Amino acid sequence: MIKKIDHIAIVVHNIEEALQVYEGALGLELAEVKEVPEQAVRIAFLPIGESEIELVEPLTAESGIARFLEKRGEGLHHICLEVDDIEAALQDLAAQGIRLIDKQPRQGAHGRVAFLHPKSAHGVLIELIEKPR
Amino acid sequence: MIKKIDHIAIVVHNIEEALQVYEGALGLELAEVKEVPEQAVRIAFLPIGESEIELVEPLTAESGIARFLEKRGEGLHHICLEVDDIEAALQDLAAQGIRLIDKQPRQGAHGRVAFLHPKSAHGVLIELIEKPR
Numbered sequence: 001m002i003k004k005i006d007h008i009a010i011v012v013h014n015i016e017e018a019l020q021v022y023e024g025a026l027g028l029e030l031a032e033v034k035e036v037p038e039q040a041v042r043i044a045f046l047p048i049g050e051s052e053i054e055l056v057e058p059l060t061a062e063s064g065i066a067r068f069l070e071k072r073g074e075g076l077h078h079i080c081l082e083v084d085d086i087e088a089a090l091q092d093l094a095a096q097g098i099r100l101i102d103k104q105p106r107q108g109a110h111g112r113v114a115f116l117h118p119k120s121a122h123g124v125l126i127e128l129i130e131k132p133r
Numbered sequence: 134m135i136k137k138i139d140h141i142a143i144v145v146h147n148i149e150e151a152l153q154v155y156e157g158a159l160g161l162e163l164a165e166v167k168e169v170p171e172q173a174v175r176i177a178f179l180p181i182g183e184s185e186i187e188l189v190e191p192l193t194a195e196s197g198i199a200r201f202l203e204k205r206g207e208g209l210h211h212i213c214l215e216v217d218d219i220e221a222a223l224q225d226l227a228a229q230g231i232r233l234i235d236k237q238p239r240q241g242a243h244g245r246v247a248f249l250h251p252k253s254a255h256g257v258l259i260e261l262i263e264k265p266r
Contacts, residue, residue, distance in 0.1 A: 001160040004182025005138060008212060010257055018255045025229040026214075026259075027134040048214070049137025050183050055255075075256030076209040079141060081159075081181070096158040121154055122145045122188075123208030 001089055006080040006110075006129050007045075007052040011069055015044045015057045018074075022046055022053060036109060041065050043109075078115070078125035086112050086130035105130065134222055139213040139243075139262050140178075140185040144202055148177045148190045151207075155179055155186060169242060174198050176242075211248070211258035219245050219263035238263065 012018040015033060023030045028046040035042050040063035044055040056077060058066035068077065083089045086105045094100055099117035106113060111131035118125045145151040148166060156163045161179040168175050173196035177188040189210060191199035201210065216222045219238045227233055232250035239246060244264035251258045 002181060005141065005184050008138065008141065010255060012255045021231070021254055025226055025231050048135060051138050073256050075251070076212070079209070093158055098154070098158050118208070122143060122151045123206050124143055126159075 001083055001092070003082045003084065005051045006082040006127075006131075007054050008079050009054045009056050009077045009127075010075065011065055011077045012055050012057055012074050013069065015042055015055050018055045018057075019044060022055060028053065034109065035059070039063065039065075078127055080113070080127035080129050083128050083130055086114060086128055089128055089130075090114055134216055134225070136215045136217065138184045139215040139260075139264075140187050141212050142187045142189050142210045142260075143208065144198055144210045145188050145190055145207050146202065148175055148188050151188045151190075152177060155188060161186065167242065168192070172196065172198075211260055213246070213260040213262050216261050216263055219247060219261055222261055222263075223247055 019030060022028050023046065028048055031045045031047055033042060033044045040059045042057045042059060046053045056065055058069060060066060090100060090103065090105065093116065099120040100114065101117050102114035108129065111129045113127055113129045116126045152163060155161050156179065161181055164178045164180050166175060166177045173192045175190045175192060179186045189198055191202060193199060223233060223236065223238065226249065232253040233247065234250050235247035241262065244262045246260055246262045249259045
């Protein structure tokens with residue numbers, strides 16, 4: 001069902017400052033920085049092997065990401081796993097009692113995505129993504 | 134300098150319970166469960182693409198992992214990035230002002246490892262690993 005880690009998302013106050021570490025010091029390549037207004041965030045995408053690191057910065061003080069920052073500070077936010085068939089995966093997970101934040105997939109920047117509830121995954125916020133072939 | 138995500142470590146109270154989700158529901162393969170007495174943990178290794186998910190359970194109430202669990206609960210603990218030359222990487226990072234938890238690499242279960250301080254990586258605990266060729 002799961003093919004690989006698609007990305008690891010890290011919440012930061014300021015993408016440019018975080019890039020000094022992740023691009024500057026660690027030497028990761030910066031592929032792009034993109035605004036995603038419907039989630040009120042900016043995201044920097046840094047490919048690493050078959051995966052990516054995403055640095056996520058809130059655009060407004062009311063966004064979910066801004067609330068996370070205020071409560072927990074900067075750090076790891078979620079992991080995203082790539083699946084072949086997201087409908088089948090969600091159906092299968094629900095049947096096994098896993099709580100879903102998104103019962104139906106929705107369109108994300110790079111494919112159709114859905115989040116599982118961290119209460120069902122031992123404290124980890126897990127996103128699933130099905131990418132266009 | 135960085136080749137890929139080697140693993141993502143998730144702290145859990147009980148590996149067998151967590152495997153019901155990560156192996157049972159998500160369908161990841163369990164490669165092995167190993168005790169690492171010098172860190173007072175048990176670790177379950179679940180390969181995923183070119184990376185692994187590690188479920189880490191404390192063996193004693195005094196271990197660093199047990200204190201993390203008590204303070205923050207279950208969830209994402211650190212990410213590990215594979216490098217070609219860990220001495221060169223640490224030297225380079227120190228020269229750029231990154232705080233190192235381990236100034237020299239030490240022997241881990243799967244290679245020579247060193248941790249960077251989360252204060253220098255926007256709240257993320259990053260481990261570097263150099264694997265034997």
